[in-house]
Amino acid sequence: xxxxxxxxxxxxxxxxxxxxxxxxxxxxxxxxxxxxxxxxxxxxxxxxxxxxxxxxxxxxxxxxxxxxxxxxxxxxxxxxxxxxxxxxxxxxxxxxxxxxxxxxxxxxxxxxxxxxxxxxxxxxxxxxxxxxxxxxxxxxxxxxxxxxxxxxxxxxxxxxxxxxxxxxxxxxxxxxxxxxxxxxxxxxxxxxxxxxxxxxxxxxxxxxxxxx
Amino acid sequence: xxxxxxxxxxxxxxxxxxxxxxxxxxxxxxxxxxxxxxxxxxxxxxxxxxxxxxxxxxxxxxxxxxxxxxxxxxxxxxxxxxxxxxxxxxxxxxxxxxxxxxxxxxxxxxxxxxxxxxxxxxxxxxxxxxx
Numbered sequence: 001x002x003x004x005x006x007x008x009x010x011x012x013x014x015x016x017x018x019x020x021x022x023x024x025x026x027x028x029x030x031x032x033x034x035x036x037x038x039x040x041x042x043x044x045x046x047x048x049x050x051x052x053x054x055x056x057x058x059x060x061x062x063x064x065x066x067x068x069x070x071x072x073x074x075x076x077x078x079x080x081x082x083x084x085x086x087x088x089x090x091x092x093x094x095x096x097x098x099x100x101x102x103x104x105x106x107x108x109x110x111x112x113x114x115x116x117x118x119x120x121x122x123x124x125x126x127x128x129x130x131x132x133x134x135x136x137x138x139x140x141x142x143x144x145x146x147x148x149x150x151x152x153x154x155x156x157x158x159x160x161x162x163x164x165x166x167x168x169x170x171x172x173x174x175x176x177x178x179x180x181x182x183x184x185x186x187x188x189x190x191x192x193x194x195x196x197x198x199x200x201x202x203x204x205x206x207x208x209x210x211x212x
Numbered sequence: 213x214x215x216x217x218x219x220x221x222x223x224x225x226x227x228x229x230x231x232x233x234x235x236x237x238x239x240x241x242x243x244x245x246x247x248x249x250x251x252x253x254x255x256x257x258x259x260x261x262x263x264x265x266x267x268x269x270x271x272x273x274x275x276x277x278x279x280x281x282x283x284x285x286x287x288x289x290x291x292x293x294x295x296x297x298x299x300x301x302x303x304x305x306x307x308x309x310x311x312x313x314x315x316x317x318x319x320x321x322x323x324x325x326x327x328x329x330x331x332x333x334x335x336x337x338x339x340x341x342x343x
Contacts, residue, residue, distance in 0.1 A: 011236075012309065041309045105245035105257075109289050157291065179330045186326040187318050200311040201320075205327035207308050 009041050010106070014152075015066035016044045017059075017092040018115075019075040029199060030141035031070060033173045034148045036203045037212075039161060040068070046196040059092055064103070068155070069096045070148065072115040074139070076125055090126055097129075113151045115144070145170050162212050176206050238280025242267045244287050253278070272297075 014035045018028055028044075035042040043062055045055065063069070071093040076085045093114065100110040112132060116122055119136040122129060133151060137143040146166025153163055164172075183202055184191040194202075240253045248260045249267035253274060261267040268284050275282040275297050282295040315323060 009309065036308060039308050041312075047311075047313055105247065105250070108245060109243070154290075175334075179327075179334055182333065183326050183330045186329065187322060189317060195316070197311065197313050197315065198317055200313075201315050201323055202327070204308055204311055205323060206331070209327055209331045 010065060011067050012039075013041045013043050013066035014068040014070060015062045015096070016042055016070050017089055017096070018044075018070070018072035019086070019089065020046060021075075024072075024075070026141050027072075027137065027139070027144050030144050030173055031148055032196075032199065033176060033203050034145045034169050035152075036200070036207055037169050037172060038149065038152055038156065038163065040152070042200070044196065047200070060095065063092070063096050063099050064107075067110055068152065069093075069110065069112045070115060071096065071112065073122060073126065074115065074117045074137075093129070097132075111151075111155055113148070115147065141173070142166075142170050145173065164212055168212075172210065172212075175210070176203065179206060235281075238275075238278045239283060240271045240275040240278070240280060241283045241285060242271045243285035243289060 016028070016031055016035075018024060018031070020028075032042045032044075043066055045058055045062060071089060073089050073093065075089065078085055093112070096110065096112055099107050100112070103110075114122070114129060114132050114134045115137055116134065117136060117139055119134065122134060135147040135151065137147055146169075149163075149166045149169055156163055180202060181191055183206075184194065189198060237254050240251065242249060242251055242264065244250075244264075245260075248262055249264045250260050251258045251267050251271045251274065258274060259267070259270055261270065264284070268282070271282045271284070272295065275295065279298045281297060282293075283291045284293040284295070286292040318326075
């Protein structure tokens with residue numbers, strides 16, 4: 001008998017590997033809200049606050065502890081200052097693919113989604129990933145929500161999870177966005193500099209008060 | 213000996229709702245892994261078998277003992293069949309998973325109160341607009 005090495009929430013955890021810049025924030029928060037609304041657990045390197053731990057170890061832990069992985073490789077443009085592309089996202093995607101192949105028997109059921117701005121753009125710079133689930137969000141929150149929802153739907157048991165349509169989640173997200181400024185105002189928080197932890201708690205409370 | 217299919221609630225008792233966590237705790241899964249067909253409950257892999265039928269039989273016995281449910285996965289990992297081993301009413305009560313980190317910039321109480329007030333305000337406004 002072999003012991004399971006994966007944590008309790010493994011089958012409900014979704015690792016979000018995406019850029020952390022300001023331009024990407026609306027998409028990132030839309031994806032986080034979608035995952036929360038489907039009663040799953042979004043996880044990102046953003047909220048691992050252990051300063052003493054090397055960053056790569058945090059990412060390896062997240063890859064190991066999440067069944068689902070969303071990898072956005074849309075930020076592969078050249079940096080205007082250095083003239084070099086960002087390799088972090090494709091690198092972490094590689095780690096996740098490797099974990100599925102070489103991890104324990106529990107990791108064989110890992111499910112990955114690769115997001116990009118356009119559907120076939122990846123062929124020009126990372127053609128080895130052909131055959132994976134690759135979807136385009138066109139840089140819009142609505143697109144990201146429906147892509148993530150449609151990708152997760154076949155993996156969720158309808159008798160255990162309420163699975164609303166992408167449009168329903170998007171309209172709920174819009175309502176949440178309308179409530180967020182007054183929520184931040186009441187708590188004297190800065191909406192423009194909202195931390196990932198605060199956003200997660202806000203989304204958690206809002207979903208609890210506005211069930212499907 | 214108490215039967216595994218005994219009622220979980222008395223006839224005049226209100227049936228209790230189960231959370232997703234509770235449902236998962238009584239779910240036994242049979243799926244294919246490198247070592248063969250394995251039987252797994254929420255805590256550990258219980259055994260490996262050469263055929264799916266053997267694994268399903270073992271899983272069925274565990275699920276029956278737990279008064280839980282058995283999920284038989286196919287080779288691709290999709291659930292092929294659910295078998296439920298309870299007779300009493302067991303409705304599901306889903307609840308969102310709490311974030312694992314503590315709030316930093318406010319207490320939980322303040323956050324809950326703020327969100328409740330915001331939602332209350334919005335609902336009042338919506339009701340006013342409808343009228």
